[in-house]
Every structure is written in structure tokens, then in C-alpha cells.
Amino acid sequence: MILKVTLSRKRYTFQSVKDVMAKANEEKSGDQLAGVAAATMQERVAAKIVLSQLTLNDLYEHPAVDYDRDEVTRLIIDDIDAEVFSQIKNWTVEQLREWLLALDTDNQMIHTISRGLTSEMIAAVCKLMTNMDLIMAAKKIINEKTANTTIGLPGTFSSRLQPNHPTDDVRGIMASTMEGLSMGIGDAVIGVNPATDSADNVTAILNRMQSFIDDWQVPTQTCVLAHVTTQMAAIEKGAPAGLIFQSIAGSEKGNTAFGINAHLLADANQMGHDMLETTGPNVMYFETGQGSELSADAHFGNDQVTMEARCYGFARHYDPFIVNTVVGFIGPEYLYDAKQVTRAGLEDHFMGKLSGLAMGCDVCYTNHMAADQNDIENLAVLLASAGCTYMMGVPQADDIMLNYQSTGYQETATLRALMGTSPIKPFADWLERMGITRDGQLTAHAGDASLFLNHVADGTLI
Incomplete structure (x- = not known):
């Protein structure tokens, strides 16, 4: 798991998956208030690049709040379909984004894969999407x-x-x-x-x-x-x-x-x-x-x-x-x-x-x-x-x-x-x-x- 990248001859190193996730987020005053936001647009881009290469398994192993201390974490992890997750755990976040946006990926396919996704994985792929990406991907999904x-x-x-x-x-x-x-x-x-x-x-x-x-x-x-x-x-x-x-x-x-x-x-x-x-x-x-x-x-x-x-x-x-x-x-x-x-x-x-x-x-x-x-x-x-x-x-x-x-x-x-x-x-x-x-x-x-x-x-x- 690599948490660093060089852009324009400047080295960006992130302390943890949590740090990468926070700095990859689009600008929000709440993140700035919390002291977790990227300091510059360049740092935000660097975090997105690092995040794109993390695997879904990396995110599974690093939940936002520890499993042992938080019942929300336990419900999220215990509820996912282990068989589906085993099939996609080596996907990178970048690959998940490309798959969601692919023209031949339909509602039923997304429903199947979503059963193997934790919330951190869903948040991660969200951070790599443009506004139009978010519209396009959401449009495909039908939940009755x-x-x-x-x-x-x-x-x-x-x-x-x-x-x-x-x-x-x-x-x-x-x-x-x-x-x-x-x-x-x-x-x-x-x-x-x-x-x-x-x-x-x-x-x-x-x-x-x-x-x-x-x-x-x-x-x-x-x-x-x-x-x-x-x-x-x-x-x-x-x-x-x-x-x-x-x-x-x-x-x-x-x-x-x-x-x-x-x-x-x-x-x-x-x-x-x-x-x-x-x-x-x-x-x-x-x-x-x-x-x-x-x-x-x-x-x-x-x-x-x-x-x-x-x-x-x-x-x-x-x-x-x-x-x-x-x-x-x-x-x-x-x-x-x-x-x-x-x-x-x-x-x-x-x-x-x-x-x-x-x-x-x-x-x-x-x-x-x-x-x-x-x-x-x-x-x-x-x-x-x-x-x-x-x-x-x-x-x-x-x-x-x-x-x-x-x-x-x-x-x-x-x-x-x-x-x-x-x-x-x-x-x-x-x-x-x-x-x-x-x-x-x-x-x-x-x-x-x-x-x-x-x-x-x-x-x-x-």
C-alpha cells in the first residue's frame, strides 16, 4: 500500500488511509474546520492519485472508525457479502470508478457488486468522480x-x-x-x-x-x-x-x-x-x-x-x-x-x-x-x-x-x-x-x- 506520490518534482506523503481519504475530498468548509482538508489544490490532486491506486481490500482493512470500538463499523462490515467482496477485493478504486461508469455496466450488475462494498469504498470512489460522473453513475441505479x-x-x-x-x-x-x-x-x-x-x-x-x-x-x-x-x-x-x-x-x-x-x-x-x-x-x-x-x-x-x-x-x-x-x-x-x-x-x-x-x-x-x-x-x-x-x-x-x-x-x-x-x-x-x-x-x-x-x-x- 503506497501512500506517497511525486507531482511536478514535489513529494507528497500521507500518514494513513484516513489522511488520503480526507485530503482527496473536494473542498468543504467542514473539513477545513476539522483540520483534515488538503492545504492546496495540488495536495488534493496528489491524494486523489494515491487513493485511485488503493485496493478495495486496503479500504476494508482500514475502516474510518475501528471495528472494536464502533457498532456502525461492525454493522457495515458484517453486512457485506463476503463472496462478492472476495471477487473484487483486489480492484483499485480507479477500477471501480471505471467499471461503474462503463456503458455496459447496468443496474443489476451494480446491485450485485454493491453487496460487497463497505461505506469507505463507496466514499472513496465518490471522491474520484466529477459532478457529471456522480450524475451518470447514480442514474443507472434503481432502488425500489x-x-x-x-x-x-x-x-x-x-x-x-x-x-x-x-x-x-x-x-x-x-x-x-x-x-x-x-x-x-x-x-x-x-x-x-x-x-x-x-x-x-x-x-x-x-x-x-x-x-x-x-x-x-x-x-x-x-x-x-x-x-x-x-x-x-x-x-x-x-x-x-x-x-x-x-x-x-x-x-x-x-x-x-x-x-x-x-x-x-x-x-x-x-x-x-x-x-x-x-x-x-x-x-x-x-x-x-x-x-x-x-x-x-x-x-x-x-x-x-x-x-x-x-x-x-x-x-x-x-x-x-x-x-x-x-x-x-x-x-x-x-x-x-x-x-x-x-x-x-x-x-x-x-x-x-x-x-x-x-x-x-x-x-x-x-x-x-x-x-x-x-x-x-x-x-x-x-x-x-x-x-x-x-x-x-x-x-x-x-x-x-x-x-x-x-x-x-x-x-x-x-x-x-x-x-x-x-x-x-x-x-x-x-x-x-x-x-x-x-x-x-x-x-x-x-x-x-x-x-x-x-x-x-x-x-x-x-
């Missing part, structure tokens, strides 16, 4: 998952309806829900981030949303994104959840900061199978985002792309329905500007799909970042081109509860028109029955929440 409906089918582009309210006023949540549904948003999930994390609050929101879904026969699933233990308590009391949510990290220490561990998520997954009314086998919903490990001092000297890849290796152990990266949410300390957010979104999407996940993206930014809505729309178009499974639908693209900027209802509709895609079929059929679309195109009813108002004399929204 089923809850009440099946997400990820070719030709579909889905959305999470996110009707958050700053005080959890159920009337406000339902008003946003109705407006979103009238724009064709919500086929992935109707998911509310609650302002108050309590089982009673979760239950009240879920009961109201489920009543609406039953009344209008909406083919989707619901979720309130409280802490997993809060959701479990609500479900035990009969709350009608469709998915169980949790934010996750790429190390055991990072997950401890979130108040979770592998055993707790296994219990939640089992509860989902035992108690949810979801018809399919996939019942979990995870969110991630570059920089969360560094913010919890749980990165162990690794770069944020490598730690993000480990989130996806951890997630796939539970075979979730959906995963999304909330790219740009943490702020400029980790992704400084639009260029870094764009790169991170493409990286995360590719790594999640190569990990076998139905991967979405909350294409977002905070107001103190060097980014604006045009930048976010640029990334949304790139991700849609890459076959992104779903994005967020936030009223006016402005989340007034979480105080960040994302994608709105119109963006999903526009991207579907641009890419020739449609919602999940049962949802698309429902839109036709409701008159919201005709032959797949939005009608004059689009955006008109009053379509769902049975009566308003007493302020009740049905």
Missing part, C-alpha cells in the same frame, strides 16, 4: 422500496409533503397538506417535523392526517418526525403512523448524540413490522446530512463525505423505505456556499443509491450561507437528472418552523414536466380521479386547497 406504495420505480419522481407549523396547529398543518396534495405533492410521504416532541402531540397530528387520508383515500404514508422513542410511545398507544423516522450519524458516538443506538433502531424496525398498518416490508425513514458527526465531535478525524457514506451503510442494515440527505441544513461551517452544497448533494445521492437505498434529497440552505434559491434550483435539476427518488415539498419553499429554505410544491411539478416523470402510479391515478391532473398534466385545480373543503362554517377542515 414498498410501504403502502412502491417508490423508486423507473420514470417516477416523488415528493415528501412537509407541512410544518411553528406551533403544531393541526389546522395549519392540514391547510398546507391540502395545498400540497392539490399540486401533486406527497406521494413519498406526508411528513411533519413537530415543534413539540411528545407522544400526545405526535398522536394528535397522526390521527388528524390519517383521518384525512382515509376520507379522501390518498395512497401514501404518514410520519411525524419526532425522536424515534417518542414515535414508539405514540404507536404503542395506537397512533396510526405509516413510517418510523430517525436522524442518524456515521459513528456510534454520533448516534449517541442523537439519543439512539443500533439496538433501539432494530426495536423500532420490528415495531414497524408488527404494529404499523403499512402493507409493504419497508417501514423506516432516515435522514442524514454532511457535517453532523463533526458537530458532535464524533468524526474521529475523518472527512465529512466518508462519515456521510457510513450513514448509508448503517441505514441499509434496516432496509428503510426512504432516506434523504438534508444537504445545506447545518450551515456554512460545513458547506460554505452553493458550489459546496451542489457537490455534497450529488455526492450524497450517489453514495446512498450505491448503498441500495431509495435516496432523496432535501435541497436546502440556511440564510447565512452564500447561496440563494437559484442555486437550489440548479441542484434540484441536477439531482432530477441523476434519478433522485424524491425531494421536499415545503409551502413556498420556506419552512417557517425549521427556519430554512428548501424546495416548494412548484419545483416538483416543474421537474416532472422537464424530465418526463410522474408520481408513484397509485398516487398519479388518484390525482386523475380528483381532477388535479388530466392525462398527467396539472389542471386548473392545481394549488387550490379548497378542493378538499367539505365545509368551513365551523372552521373544520375535512
Whole structure:
């Protein structure tokens, strides 16, 4: 294993595989904050050259966090297919990249090989790819998952309806829900981030949303994104959840900061199978985002792309329905500007799909970042081109509860028109029955929440 190279008569020597991985990463403010980034562009190129010649076995033998001290590492390594790995362990990272991008490498072939890849291998090949490479490789991968409906089918582009309210006023949540549904948003999930994390609050929101879904026969699933233990308590009391949510990290220490561990998520997954009314086998919903490990001092000297890849290796152990990266949410300390957010979104999407996940993206930014809505729309178009499974639908693209900027209802509709895609079929059929679309195109009813108002004399929204 060679960790040095000479470029333009200058010798670059790296201290470890971890050092090579960090310095090969594209420029990120989070890596600079952590003190692991390349000092110059030349050093970054040198690290990429060294990384390209490492074998997959080199990466297997040097996980980002030691096997004996981290349960995320243990899950990732123990879950890979030993027979598949034995066939590819002598591939270099460069060879893996060329194979993924080859014109004759298809979805089924990638699925087979991905079973032998650890998260560090996936992060490594990501670092050797250009933005267009990441789009091209991700586009090839099709990951289908089923809850009440099946997400990820070719030709579909889905959305999470996110009707958050700053005080959890159920009337406000339902008003946003109705407006979103009238724009064709919500086929992935109707998911509310609650302002108050309590089982009673979760239950009240879920009961109201489920009543609406039953009344209008909406083919989707619901979720309130409280802490997993809060959701479990609500479900035990009969709350009608469709998915169980949790934010996750790429190390055991990072997950401890979130108040979770592998055993707790296994219990939640089992509860989902035992108690949810979801018809399919996939019942979990995870969110991630570059920089969360560094913010919890749980990165162990690794770069944020490598730690993000480990989130996806951890997630796939539970075979979730959906995963999304909330790219740009943490702020400029980790992704400084639009260029870094764009790169991170493409990286995360590719790594999640190569990990076998139905991967979405909350294409977002905070107001103190060097980014604006045009930048976010640029990334949304790139991700849609890459076959992104779903994005967020936030009223006016402005989340007034979480105080960040994302994608709105119109963006999903526009991207579907641009890419020739449609919602999940049962949802698309429902839109036709409701008159919201005709032959797949939005009608004059689009955006008109009053379509769902049975009566308003007493302020009740049905």
C-alpha cells in the first residue's frame, strides 16, 4: 500500500488511509474546520492519485472508525457479502470508478457488486468522480422500496409533503397538506417535523392526517418526525403512523448524540413490522446530512463525505423505505456556499443509491450561507437528472418552523414536466380521479386547497 506520490518534482506523503481519504475530498468548509482538508489544490490532486491506486481490500482493512470500538463499523462490515467482496477485493478504486461508469455496466450488475462494498469504498470512489460522473453513475441505479406504495420505480419522481407549523396547529398543518396534495405533492410521504416532541402531540397530528387520508383515500404514508422513542410511545398507544423516522450519524458516538443506538433502531424496525398498518416490508425513514458527526465531535478525524457514506451503510442494515440527505441544513461551517452544497448533494445521492437505498434529497440552505434559491434550483435539476427518488415539498419553499429554505410544491411539478416523470402510479391515478391532473398534466385545480373543503362554517377542515 503506497501512500506517497511525486507531482511536478514535489513529494507528497500521507500518514494513513484516513489522511488520503480526507485530503482527496473536494473542498468543504467542514473539513477545513476539522483540520483534515488538503492545504492546496495540488495536495488534493496528489491524494486523489494515491487513493485511485488503493485496493478495495486496503479500504476494508482500514475502516474510518475501528471495528472494536464502533457498532456502525461492525454493522457495515458484517453486512457485506463476503463472496462478492472476495471477487473484487483486489480492484483499485480507479477500477471501480471505471467499471461503474462503463456503458455496459447496468443496474443489476451494480446491485450485485454493491453487496460487497463497505461505506469507505463507496466514499472513496465518490471522491474520484466529477459532478457529471456522480450524475451518470447514480442514474443507472434503481432502488425500489414498498410501504403502502412502491417508490423508486423507473420514470417516477416523488415528493415528501412537509407541512410544518411553528406551533403544531393541526389546522395549519392540514391547510398546507391540502395545498400540497392539490399540486401533486406527497406521494413519498406526508411528513411533519413537530415543534413539540411528545407522544400526545405526535398522536394528535397522526390521527388528524390519517383521518384525512382515509376520507379522501390518498395512497401514501404518514410520519411525524419526532425522536424515534417518542414515535414508539405514540404507536404503542395506537397512533396510526405509516413510517418510523430517525436522524442518524456515521459513528456510534454520533448516534449517541442523537439519543439512539443500533439496538433501539432494530426495536423500532420490528415495531414497524408488527404494529404499523403499512402493507409493504419497508417501514423506516432516515435522514442524514454532511457535517453532523463533526458537530458532535464524533468524526474521529475523518472527512465529512466518508462519515456521510457510513450513514448509508448503517441505514441499509434496516432496509428503510426512504432516506434523504438534508444537504445545506447545518450551515456554512460545513458547506460554505452553493458550489459546496451542489457537490455534497450529488455526492450524497450517489453514495446512498450505491448503498441500495431509495435516496432523496432535501435541497436546502440556511440564510447565512452564500447561496440563494437559484442555486437550489440548479441542484434540484441536477439531482432530477441523476434519478433522485424524491425531494421536499415545503409551502413556498420556506419552512417557517425549521427556519430554512428548501424546495416548494412548484419545483416538483416543474421537474416532472422537464424530465418526463410522474408520481408513484397509485398516487398519479388518484390525482386523475380528483381532477388535479388530466392525462398527467396539472389542471386548473392545481394549488387550490379548497378542493378538499367539505365545509368551513365551523372552521373544520375535512
